Amino acid sequence: xxxxxxxxxxxxxxxxxxxxxxxxxxxxxxxxxxxxxxxxxxxxxxxxxxxxxxxxxxxxxxxxxxxxxxxxxxxxxxxxxxxxxxxxxxxxxxxxxxxxxxxxxxxxxxxxxxxxxxxxxxxxxxxxxxxxxxxxxxxxxxxxxxxxxxxxxxxxxxxxxxxxxxxxxxxxxxxxxxxxxxxxxxxxxxxxxxxxxxxxxxxxxxxxxxxxxxxxxxxxxxxxxxxxxxxxxxxxxxxxxxxxxxxxxxxxxxxxxxxxxxxxxxxxxxxxxxxxxxxxxxxxxxxxxxxxxxxxxxxxxxxxxxxxxxxxxxxxxxxxxxxxxxxxxxxxxxxxxxxxxxxxxxx
Amino acid sequence: xxxxxxxxxxxxxxxxxxxxxxxxxxxxxxxxxxxxxxxxxxxxxxxxxxxxxxxxxxxxxxxxxxxxxxxxxxxxxxxxxxxxxxxxxxxxxxxxxxxxxxxxxxxxxxxxxxxxxxxxxxxxxxxxxxxxxxxxxxxxxxxxxxxxxxxxxxxxxxxxxxxxxxxxxxxxxxxxxxxxxxxxxxxxxxxxxxxxxxxxxxxxxxxxxxxxxxxxxxxxxxxxxxxxxxxxxxxxxxxxxxxxxxxxxxxxxxxxxxxxxxxxxxxxxxxxxxxxxxxxxxxxxxxxxxxxxxxxxxxxxxxxxxxxxxxxxxxxxxxxxxxxxxxxxxxxxxxxxxxxxxxxxxxxxxxxxxxxxxxxxxxxxxxxxxxxxxxxxxxxxxxxxxxxxxxxxxxxxxxxxxxxxxxxxxxxxxxxxxxxxxxxxxxxxxxxxxxxxxxxxxxxxxxxxxxxxxxxxxxxxxxxxxxxxxxxxxxxxxxxxxxxxxxxxxxxxxxxxxxxxxxxxxxxxxxxxxxxxxxxxxxxxxxxxxxxxxxxxxxxxxxxxxxxxxxxxxxxx
Numbered sequence: 001x002x003x004x005x006x007x008x009x010x011x012x013x014x015x016x017x018x019x020x021x022x023x024x025x026x027x028x029x030x031x032x033x034x035x036x037x038x039x040x041x042x043x044x045x046x047x048x049x050x051x052x053x054x055x056x057x058x059x060x061x062x063x064x065x066x067x068x069x070x071x072x073x074x075x076x077x078x079x080x081x082x083x084x085x086x087x088x089x090x091x092x093x094x095x096x097x098x099x100x101x102x103x104x105x106x107x108x109x110x111x112x113x114x115x116x117x118x119x120x121x122x123x124x125x126x127x128x129x130x131x132x133x134x135x136x137x138x139x140x141x142x143x144x145x146x147x148x149x150x151x152x153x154x155x156x157x158x159x160x161x162x163x164x165x166x167x168x169x170x171x172x173x174x175x176x177x178x179x180x181x182x183x184x185x186x187x188x189x190x191x192x193x194x195x196x197x198x199x200x201x202x203x204x205x206x207x208x209x210x211x212x213x214x215x216x217x218x219x220x221x222x223x224x225x226x227x228x229x230x231x232x233x234x235x236x237x238x239x240x241x242x243x244x245x246x247x248x249x250x251x252x253x254x255x256x257x258x259x260x261x262x263x264x265x266x267x268x269x270x271x272x273x274x275x276x277x278x279x280x281x282x283x284x285x286x287x288x289x290x291x292x293x294x295x296x297x298x299x300x301x302x303x304x305x306x307x308x309x310x311x312x313x314x315x316x317x318x319x320x321x322x323x324x325x326x327x328x329x330x331x332x333x334x335x336x337x338x339x340x341x342x343x344x345x346x347x
Numbered sequence: 348x349x350x351x352x353x354x355x356x357x358x359x360x361x362x363x364x365x366x367x368x369x370x371x372x373x374x375x376x377x378x379x380x381x382x383x384x385x386x387x388x389x390x391x392x393x394x395x396x397x398x399x400x401x402x403x404x405x406x407x408x409x410x411x412x413x414x415x416x417x418x419x420x421x422x423x424x425x426x427x428x429x430x431x432x433x434x435x436x437x438x439x440x441x442x443x444x445x446x447x448x449x450x451x452x453x454x455x456x457x458x459x460x461x462x463x464x465x466x467x468x469x470x471x472x473x474x475x476x477x478x479x480x481x482x483x484x485x486x487x488x489x490x491x492x493x494x495x496x497x498x499x500x501x502x503x504x505x506x507x508x509x510x511x512x513x514x515x516x517x518x519x520x521x522x523x524x525x526x527x528x529x530x531x532x533x534x535x536x537x538x539x540x541x542x543x544x545x546x547x548x549x550x551x552x553x554x555x556x557x558x559x560x561x562x563x564x565x566x567x568x569x570x571x572x573x574x575x576x577x578x579x580x581x582x583x584x585x586x587x588x589x590x591x592x593x594x595x596x597x598x599x600x601x602x603x604x605x606x607x608x609x610x611x612x613x614x615x616x617x618x619x620x621x622x623x624x625x626x627x628x629x630x631x632x633x634x635x636x637x638x639x640x641x642x643x644x645x646x647x648x649x650x651x652x653x654x655x656x657x658x659x660x661x662x663x664x665x666x667x668x669x670x671x672x673x674x675x676x677x678x679x680x681x682x683x684x685x686x687x688x689x690x691x692x693x694x695x696x697x698x699x700x701x702x703x704x705x706x707x708x709x710x711x712x713x714x715x716x717x718x719x720x721x722x723x724x725x726x727x728x729x730x731x732x733x734x735x736x737x738x739x740x741x742x743x744x745x746x747x748x749x750x751x752x753x754x755x756x757x758x759x760x761x762x763x764x765x766x767x768x769x770x771x772x773x774x775x776x777x778x779x780x781x782x783x784x785x786x787x788x789x790x791x792x793x794x795x796x797x798x799x800x801x802x803x804x805x806x807x808x809x810x811x812x813x814x815x816x817x818x819x820x821x822x823x824x825x826x827x828x829x830x831x832x833x834x835x836x837x838x839x840x841x842x843x844x845x846x847x848x849x850x851x852x853x854x855x856x857x858x859x860x861x862x863x864x865x866x867x868x869x870x871x872x873x874x875x876x877x878x879x880x881x882x883x884x885x886x887x888x889x890x891x892x893x894x895x896x897x898x899x900x901x902x903x904x
Binding site: 033035036037038045047048051052055056059062063066067069070073074077078079080083087088089090091092093094097098101102105106109112113115116117119120121123124125176180181182184186188191192193194195197198199200202203215216217218219220221222223224225226227228230322323 | 416417418421495497501503504509594595597598599600601634635636637639640641642643665666667669670673674677678681682684685688689691692693695696698699700701702703704705713716717720721724725727728730731732733734735736737738739740741804805806807808809810811812813814815817818819895898900903
């Protein structure tokens with residue numbers, strides 16, 4: 001029977017893909033590469049994952065019930081040769097049955113809604129505790145600016161926040177802004193996504209329960225290089241975070257050996273777009289470079305922060321990230337080497 | 348109903364020179380020819396939009412692929428979405444509505460035949476205008492480019508600061524022009540159904556297809572008009588110094604989202620309700636039973652029509668609405684599931700106790716039921732707004748709405764093609780090729796769109812032209828791409844079937860499926876002006892009454 005074949009095949013497929021889902025989640029289970037929404041590491045992500053499992057179970061039961069009904073009627077009421085062309089009994093409907101399959105789904109909707117509304121309220125209306133860290137995240141085409149107003153820190157693309165243990169909760173509250181188009185802040189393990197919209201400040205929070213690097217990326221299409229607007233959140237232990245803050249609050253290191261590179265940097269348009277705190281470079285258009293070497297990546301996570309990549313990036317950003325708004329500066333080889341050396345002193 | 352209405356053959360038309368034939372097609376105001384033109388233009392754009400989808404899928408086959416540049420990729424997904432919604436799905440559904448609604452209510456044409464032709468040509472030329480952007484898109488800036496700001500063109504990305512040149516103008520104007528066409532057709536469908544029903548065709552005796560297209564047309568009027576308004580506002584922003592959506596000058600990006608989605612969500616129902624209509628005609632005929640719960644089906648459709656007007660902001664759960672707004676749109680979105688569920692139950696109720704014939708139209712209908720069930724349930728998941736904060740803007744959403752549009756709408760459309768092609772051409776589509784088409788497409792569909800949910804859960808955002816290795820996304824994306832090519836192959840089988848059967852298919856006769864609605868009472872293809880004698884009906888299934896004079900429906904209604 002073709003149709004029963006069709007359905008057994010579909011069931012097999014379903015089982016296969018559920019297994020595949022688990023398998024795909026497993027290998028990344030503990031590494032930094034994991035971005036599954038079902039491996040939460042903070043309260044909002046955890047309550048979303050719990051609600052999601054509940055909704056999955058309810059919808060799964062509905063699926064099985066209706067699918068069984070469909071399968072049964074397709075198999076049981078298939079036309080047979082022995083029918084001899086006679087028409088079956090003509091049934092026009094039944095009010096009782098209609099009422100039943102109106103009321104039961106309505107009750108299910110009420111249950112799902114109440115469960116959902118609870119989580120919405122718990123996440124969105126959570127008050128900001130006294131010990132919370134405030135960070136302003138600003139979306140740019142195609143990178144992230146992070147400002148810590150109370151700590152006087154400005155950095156880019158790699159957000160550092162403290163781990164929040166239940167004894168001393170130190171959640172991070174983000175204010176989300178954008179200078180150009182819409183973006184969306186999404187680190188699946190830490191929280192659901194929230195958009196960064198110009199003229200429309202948003203807020204979100206997270207309280208990571210364990211240290212580590214959590215990956216995410218811009219989720220709202222923001223232009224040519226939306227794909228390489230990646231995001232890293234480093235969750236640090238209390239001491240690590242304190243020492244990171246201390247280091248970031250300093251002005252740029254003055255290194256006499258890199259003075260040639262600094263001259264190239266200040267003679268060209270570099271300083272119009274980038275800040276190097278303590279020098280004349282005070283542009284606001286691109287990422288703050290004061291502590292560039294404290295970051296693991298460049299170009300909003302598109303490349304590792306290595307000598308080779310830095311040189312490649314300054315020579316022609318479009319090789320790594322076509323559509324990036326940073327222009328190729330067409331520096332001579334000597335100038336290029338000098339400016340890369342200068343960058344490498346900015347710890 | 349008088350029996351002579353079903354025996355009068357189609358008027359014999361002598362062969363004309365091809366120039367005359369072409370002239371006839373270009374100047375026609377006949378609802379049947381216009382219906383076919385709508386369908387053919389949709390098939391043309393389906394091919395183009397399909398090729399764009401394949402380009403997207405090749406690029407995403409593995410991480411860090413360089414098949415196309417980010418600029419080209421962004422144009423491809425913008426054009427794919429715009430084409431499939433505005434120039435494939437809507438025209439093909441309008442085509443079927445145009446062709447079938449007058450026949451099913453015993454009318455000789457649409458209420459406004461010339462408006463009908465005008466609307467079709469507006470829509471079609473809107474599509475050509477959109478594709479002309481490949482030649483003229485960037486204006487003075489370069490050799491031409493298609494729009495690349497997404498089919499939703501979120502502000503301020505569509506503003507001149509971020510979209511210089513003319514590519515976004517082609518998008519705006521194409522949607523504006525075809526939008527006027529849609530509004531014209533919607534008015535026409537409503538007027539036809541309300542005013543041109545034959546004697547005895549009371550509003551509670553109309554076939555469900557007619558009922559549902561009436562609701563669809565009403566929704567088009569309510570949904571397309573805000574889109575057209577928003578397009579005009581965008582043009583004012585771009586050329587007349589307006590600041591509606593210009594965020595640099597204090598305009599509102601969120602306002603555009605509201606405009607777009609108050610169009611965009613009812614639009615989903617504009618597309619799916621005519622597919623419910625196909626199901627409500629095809630499933631009864633191949634189950635050999637009348638539709639289960641006709642009045643409830645009508646009520647559920649009207650209910651969906653109203654409730655779906657209040658769910659639009661579920662596309663905007665991530666934009667930072669307050670908790671009350673998020674709760675409200677969670678509730679309305681979940682509530683739409685109730686009347687939709689009622690429909691699925693009624694179709695199963697129709698099959699229950701029937702004698703189901705597994706002809707190709709019925710196979711596609713069963714596929715529709717199965718897939719639409721899943722699409723509805725993933726919709727419920729995303730209606731739970733916290734769940735949506737994770738799933739929104741990810742590949743899970745892409746999989747969900749393709750489950751609706753391909754697994755639901757396209758499967759229903761294939762069912763409709765196999766069911767009504769004999770009426771339109773006088774020839775049957777090949778069952779062999781049809782079954783081959785069905786199984787290939789089913790396998791390709793599930794390979795693509797079942798798997799596509801998973802990268803979304805694993806954190807893969809949509810609209811990215813490339814992605815990093817090592818996230819567990821590579822294998823999944825490769826499988827999705829393979830599935831897409833199997834679907835493409837199935838579409839080629841389908842097109843081959845359309846062409847081959849046109850010349851070599853078996854003669855259909857008036858009524859190949861032993862069906863019950865009025866279109867099957869006249870020749871295939873139906874003669875000009877359809878009915879030699881205007882029929883009179885006494886029940887919802889006039890041909891059943893005719894075939895079973897001992898036990899007519901009219902005794903029970």
